Amino acid sequence: MDMSFSGEAKIRYGPADFTIVSPGAYVVCAVTGERIRVENLRYWNHERQEAYKDAAASLEGFIRAGP
Numbered sequence: 001m002d003m004s005f006s007g008e009a010k011i012r013y014g015p016a017d018f019t020i021v022s023p024g025a026y027v028v029c030a031v032t033g034e035r036i037r038v039e040n041l042r043y044w045n046h047e048r049q050e051a052y053k054d055a056a057a058s059l060e061g062f063i064r065a066g067p
Contacts, residue, residue: 009038013046031057031064 009024018041026035030050043052045061052058 011038011041011044011051013044013049013051015046018044027051029053029057031060 005023005025007024007026009020009027010022011027012019012021020038024038026037027041028034029036029052030045030048032053034053036051036053041051043055043058044050045052045058045065048061048065050061052061
């Protein structure tokens with residue numbers, strides 16, 4: 001990824017990968033509000049279109065979403 005991008009990226013999350021809709025340097029974790037550098041993004045939910053900073057935040061997002 002070209003590191004000259006700044007600001008928040010707009011991403012479409014799929015079941016196994018994601019597509020960058022609008023380039024940027026980071027996305028925001030849906031649970032913690034922390035910035036996640038796009039090149040470090042490993043956790044997301046494609047149904048809710050949410051990014052997570054790590055596995056613990058992903059689990060918290062799942063719990064918050066409920067049944």
